[in-house]
Amino acid sequence: MAERYAVGVDFGSESGRAVIVRVSDGAVLGEGVTPYAHVVMDRTLPTEEKLGKEWALQHPQDYLDVFQQAVPAALKASGVFPDDVIGIGIDFTACTMMPTTADGTPLCFLPEYARRPHAWVKLWKHHASQPQADRINALAEGRGEFWLPRYGGKQSSEWFFAKALQILEEDPEMYGASERLIEAADWVVWQLTGVETRNACTAGYKAIHQDGHFPDQGYFAELHPDFADVVQTRMKEDLAPLGGKAGELTPRAAGWTGLKPGTAIAVANVDAHVTLPAAGVTEPGRLVAIMGTSTCHVLLGDTLREVPGMCGVVPGGVVPGLYGYEAGQSGVGDIFAWFVKNGVPPEYHEQAKREGINLHALLEREASTQAPGEHGLVALDWINGNRSVLVDANLSGMILGLTLGTRAPDIYRALIEATAYGTRVIVENFEGSGVPVNEIVISGGLKRNRMLMQIYADVTGRPLSVLDVEQGPAVGSAMHAAVAAGEYPDIFAAAKCMGKVRREAFVPDAKNQRTYDRLYGEYVSLHDYFGRGANEVMHRLKAMRRAD
Numbered sequence: 001m002a003e004r005y006a007v008g009v010d011f012g013s014e015s016g017r018a019v020i021v022r023v024s025d026g027a028v029l030g031e032g033v034t035p036y037a038h039v040v041m042d043r044t045l046p047t048e049e050k051l052g053k054e055w056a057l058q059h060p061q062d063y064l065d066v067f068q069q070a071v072p073a074a075l076k077a078s079g080v081f082p083d084d085v086i087g088i089g090i091d092f093t094a095c096t097m098m099p100t101t102a103d104g105t106p107l108c109f110l111p112e113y114a115r116r117p118h119a120w121v122k123l124w125k126h127h128a129s130q131p132q133a134d135r136i137n138a139l140a141e142g143r144g145e146f147w148l149p150r151y152g153g154k155q156s157s158e159w160f161f162a163k164a165l166q167i168l169e170e171d172p173e174m175y176g177a178s179e180r181l182i183e184a185a186d187w188v189v190w191q192l193t194g195v196e197t198r199n200a201c202t203a204g205y206k207a208i209h210q211d212g213h214f215p216d217q218g219y220f221a222e223l224h225p226d227f228a229d230v231v232q233t234r235m236k237e238d239l240a241p242l243g244g245k246a247g248e249l250t251p252r253a254a255g256w257t258g259l260k261p262g263t264a265i266a267v268a269n270v271d272a273h274v275t276l277p278a279a280g281v282t283e284p285g286r287l288v289a290i291m292g293t294s295t296c297h298v299l300l301g302d303t304l305r306e307v308p309g310m311c312g313v314v315p316g317g318v319v320p321g322l323y324g325y326e327a328g329q330s331g332v333g334d335i336f337a338w339f340v341k342n343g344v345p346p347e348y349h350e351q352a353k354r355e356g357i358n359l360h361a362l363l364e365r366e367a368s369t370q371a372p373g374e375h376g377l378v379a380l381d382w383i384n385g386n387r388s389v390l391v392d393a394n395l396s397g398m399i400l401g402l403t404l405g406t407r408a409p410d411i412y413r414a415l416i417e418a419t420a421y422g423t424r425v426i427v428e429n430f431e432g433s434g435v436p437v438n439e440i441v442i443s444g445g446l447k448r449n450r451m452l453m454q455i456y457a458d459v460t461g462r463p464l465s466v467l468d469v470e471q472g473p474a475v476g477s478a479m480h481a482a483v484a485a486g487e488y489p490d491i492f493a494a495a496k497c498m499g500k501v502r503r504e505a506f507v508p509d510a511k512n513q514r515t516y517d518r519l520y521g522e523y524v525s526l527h528d529y530f531g532r533g534a535n536e537v538m539h540r541l542k543a544m545r546r547a548d
């Protein structure tokens, strides 16, 4: 019998990646990448309308381009015949949500709405809905909503209802025109199948779906009278289970992708959570850090624990039968990108160009010759706010210890170390709340930075295993496609055959660890001083910035 294959499509923050995976062993035979033409719209719309501070929008056409470019490219590179492809699975950043008409047409595609910011897709990193998130949290606390502790005690401005409420409050006409409010993950599945589904993963982690339901109308009505029926009028209450089949490829979408009509399409997934089976992680105690523009920390547990500052816990949110815990850092790769773009003197750019390497590689090489503590810096990794454990998008970055002798590689290394300290806070927060972390598995684009990986091992004091495939989330989605197509009975069986990880690829250096333990103590002092209310200067500065 001919080998069978599955397609996984991972919609990241800056690009869409497609892989063709052999379902017998998870081997990746072909890859395709489509950088988003509009990337992240954080200053103006395509029609030049200016956006406010902390906005982050995307263009739905960029997602359709992935189906029309990256998927055919991966298929071509693999040499696989469409008839041998049994399923397609997708994962997406979340919460990345959008308003559409009843038939799924994005409001921003309609000429009459194209100039309205609230007609566009709100990317996960859209923080302008922080005021709405603050009210969501205050009301939930006041009403004693059972679900608030399931999200670490705070809903983030990055999640669904803060964004939906911002549309209603800032552009009621756009809210009125939005017949559907939907995660982009479910929207792209809708474009492939012609069927509107809502996946249990984004609903649980990003839209407060707990114990089988969303919050009641009374809660939403207290936020805003016109928000009472947001779920009943614009969402769906029956959720599609992970590993389920959302539908089949329509002839139109078959024309885009080069695959055959009728190919099974799996229910959508979140880009971080879907990575666990790709790493063969389907049991408690193994935290997977999906490191890209941001980092998501996803961990399985066999008991329900309320962990302060986590993003969420959902029974069956990652694999059936276990609790899926999520925490995260809203800025990681983005912080390094910001520094490379804005803080590195021209001579480094020129040297990298002369050597034909990228700036990250040059800075990594220059900074890796240092011993821990040699640069005398400690930084806070909050340039894009803090997602866990403080859940506060209004915090900001800081670098302490700068002197006239500080150079670009010093700062680059200090920023990497700061993100490692932030990860250690998250790991220790899980352990302190009764959720064991015995192993850290790294996935995502940042694993290519070996200095970063060694720093993470030294700072956390734990060996790091590595998911070696380039596109971890996409492989995880292909595994869900194989389950949806009936190749495997469940994701556990698929992970056994298709998942792979290189265990203990980086181990802590005892000498470095001792120095980092001291530096971590300095980080925690700054973390608590600026992040837990001792000094509100960061909030005051943000308020001044917003006021201008």
Ligand SMILES: Nc1ncnc2c1ncn2[C@@H]1O[C@H](COP(=O)(O)OP(=O)(O)O)[C@@H](O)[C@H]1O
Binding pocket: 012, 013, 014, 015, 291, 292, 293, 294, 332, 333, 334, 335, 336, 337, 338, 360, 361, 444, 445, 446, 448, 449
């Ligand atoms: N060698 C590197 N070291 C550190 N950061 C890197 C390196 N290469 C790329 N990055 C950062 O990784 C991020 C992209 O991560 P990736 O996983 O490829 O995409 P996504 O976050 O969209 O899933 C960017 O923010 C970029 O600045």
Ligand SMILES: O=C(CO)[C@H](O)[C@H](O)COP(=O)(O)O
Binding pocket: 012, 013, 014, 092, 093, 094, 095, 124, 270, 271, 272, 290, 291, 292, 293, 294, 295, 296, 326, 328
């Ligand atoms: O919060 C999320 C998952 O729960 C986002 O999907 C994630 O933060 C996006 O990160 P990246 O751009 O690195 O894929």
